[in-house]
Amino acid sequence: MKTLVAIFFAVPLVFIAACGDDGAGPKDAAADGPPGDAGTPDADCFMNPQTHEEIINACTTAQKITKNPTLPLLNADGSLPPLPP
Amino acid sequence: MNRLFIALFTLAAIARPASAGPPPPVVPCAETGTVIPSCGDLVTAGQTVVYAMVGDTQNNLMRRLARLLRDNTDKKLTLAWFTSGSCANIATAYTRQNIPTAQVMSYVPSIAENGTWTPEIPPPPATPMPTCRCTIPAATPPDVINSALFNSACPSGEGAVPPFVKLTQGPVQAYVLAVPEASTQTAITFEEAYFVFGFGTAGMALPWVDEAQMFIRTVSKSTLVAWAKNIGVDPMKWKGVRRDGSPMVVADLEGTTSPEQAIGILGAEVYDAERAKLNVLAYKSKGQYYAYYPDSTSTSFDKKNVRDGHYTVWSPTIWMDYINETTQVAANLNARYIIDIIAGKSVTPAASFDTIDPVAKVGLVPDCAMRVTRSFEGGPLSLYTPTQSCTCKYESIVDTTTCAQCSGSQPCASGTCRNGYCEVQ
Numbered sequence: 001m002k003t004l005v006a007i008f009f010a011v012p013l014v015f016i017a018a019c020g021d022d023g024a025g026p027k028d029a030a031a032d033g034p035p036g037d038a039g040t041p042d043a044d045c046f047m048n049p050q051t052h053e054e055i056i057n058a059c060t061t062a063q064k065i066t067k068n069p070t071l072p073l074l075n076a077d078g079s080l081p082p083l084p085p
Numbered sequence: 086m087n088r089l090f091i092a093l094f095t096l097a098a099i100a101r102p103a104s105a106g107p108p109p110p111v112v113p114c115a116e117t118g119t120v121i122p123s124c125g126d127l128v129t130a131g132q133t134v135v136y137a138m139v140g141d142t143q144n145n146l147m148r149r150l151a152r153l154l155r156d157n158t159d160k161k162l163t164l165a166w167f168t169s170g171s172c173a174n175i176a177t178a179y180t181r182q183n184i185p186t187a188q189v190m191s192y193v194p195s196i197a198e199n200g201t202w203t204p205e206i207p208p209p210p211a212t213p214m215p216t217c218r219c220t221i222p223a224a225t226p227p228d229v230i231n232s233a234l235f236n237s238a239c240p241s242g243e244g245a246v247p248p249f250v251k252l253t254q255g256p257v258q259a260y261v262l263a264v265p266e267a268s269t270q271t272a273i274t275f276e277e278a279y280f281v282f283g284f285g286t287a288g289m290a291l292p293w294v295d296e297a298q299m300f301i302r303t304v305s306k307s308t309l310v311a312w313a314k315n316i317g318v319d320p321m322k323w324k325g326v327r328r329d330g331s332p333m334v335v336a337d338l339e340g341t342t343s344p345e346q347a348i349g350i351l352g353a354e355v356y357d358a359e360r361a362k363l364n365v366l367a368y369k370s371k372g373q374y375y376a377y378y379p380d381s382t383s384t385s386f387d388k389k390n391v392r393d394g395h396y397t398v399w400s401p402t403i404w405m406d407y408i409n410e411t412t413q414v415a416a417n418l419n420a421r422y423i424i425d426i427i428a429g430k431s432v433t434p435a436a437s438f439d440t441i442d443p444v445a446k447v448g449l450v451p452d453c454a455m456r457v458t459r460s461f462e463g464g465p466l467s468l469y470t471p472t473q474s475c476t477c478k479y480e481s482i483v484d485t486t487t488c489a490q491c492s493g494s495q496p497c498a499s500g501t502c503r504n505g506y507c508e509v510q
Binding site: 044045049050051052053055056057058060061062063064065066067068069071072073074080083084 | 271272273274276277279280283284287288289290317318319322367369370372373374375376377378381382383389390393394395397457465466467468
């Protein structure tokens with residue numbers, strides 16, 4: 001659930017796009033188990049994906065891995081710094 | 086025994102002109118010791134030879150397809166190939182270069198020549214059965230040329246396609262990041278990959294901070310270019326140890342004494358043959374909530390996440406042949422025949438083997454089993470519906486399928502009966 005809340009605040013545009021009239025909105029979190037379970041659709045997935053962002057986060061029964069590493073060089077806003085020359 | 090092979094080969098070459106109607110003679114691999122015969126000898130012996138220049142990720146496909154084509158009932162072809170980087174292959178096609186002088190080509194025996202030869206890639210430490218070899222005749226152009234990614238991803242393919250080249254989009258090739266079996270790592274994010282390969286040690290993306298343990302490819306290879314386009318790191322700027330061939334990367338990963346720090350880039354089908362000693366990392370692309378394997382689980386072979394878009398590092402294989410600029414007719418109809426088989430198109434005469442089988446069994450995904458597409462390397466995915474789905478058939482080959490089976494006497498309750506299964510369309 002924490003993951004779902006964080007995503008709602010961190011990437012609101014994804015959900016704004018997803019909650020249009022195309023029926024592609026995220027599924028009700030209460031309907032699923034905790035994120036990361038293999039064989040269980042994600043709590044924050046898209047039932048009817050249309051865009052790239054929705055396709056890569058579409059509901060699936062495939063095994064999924066949670067990974068949110070700490071990266072010292074990541075910019076404060078989460079963006080990537082340019083490559084070294 | 087070697088002298089016997091030479092004698093048989095010579096006798097066969099004399100006895101059968103290239104245009105003879107009867108079946109070609111039985112010719113074993115004619116290589117003896119260090120002497121590699123000319124591929125021209127195969128033609129003299131009555132075989133119809135098609136020369137191919139392919140990326141090394143396609144080697145397993147060539148082995149399997151070449152065997153089937155040798156015994157293809159109504160059109161027997163000898164596929165002789167060598168591997169070369171995709172970007173170099175594109176340059177060859179676009180500038181109409183010949184195959185390098187004295188290039189050693191691979192081909193395989195027919196069943197009649199060697200009934201026990203198999204294209205299968207056994208798990209290590211066993212090694213694949215060797216192919217036959219021949220040297221390319223002077224001034225021979227390739228008939229079939231392959232790149233294992235969008236041509237536009239290579240500097241040699243950025244411009245317009247020359248009017249004498251036809252591009253055919255073939256099955257999809259996935260690329261993976263692999264680690265030694267002893268590594269505890271299971272996944273990597275887009276951002277991690279950016280720091281690992283773009284910054285090396287300075288990227289501080291633990292545990293991959295040892296540039297001597299990052300095994301990558303040279304800049305002309307599709308494996309490197311595809312990953313480069315997906316993580317936004319220029320191919321020239323990658324950190325790590327550059328290897329010319331996938332087998333070298335495999336050897337590096339399997340032989341490392343620092344398994345936790347080791348990481349390498351491979352074609353998915355190369356990894357699939359090395360699962361006993363390597364692990365694939367699930368990949369979390371930019372904007373993705375979780376990391377996913379190419380397959381639905383770490384142990385399956387179904388490429389489900391490639392097919393539905395959860396695994397994003399893949400490219401279509403591109404197959405090139407020459408055409409008449411005026412008529413657009415293929416310069417070599419046998420080359421086009423082979424390309425059409427690889428691309429899943431109907432061919433005349435029909436192949437005497439299941440054309441999805443050799444593609445699926447080497448880890449490639451036929452277009453008809455894909456449900457997403459993209460228009461350039463690393464580009465955004467969009468939904469895709471093939472004209473004639475083969476998802477059920479594909480799944481039955483690589484894993485299991487839940488699709489209903491059908492036949493002439495057992496029609497589908499819904500969908501279309503194709504290849505013995507009820508496909509959705």
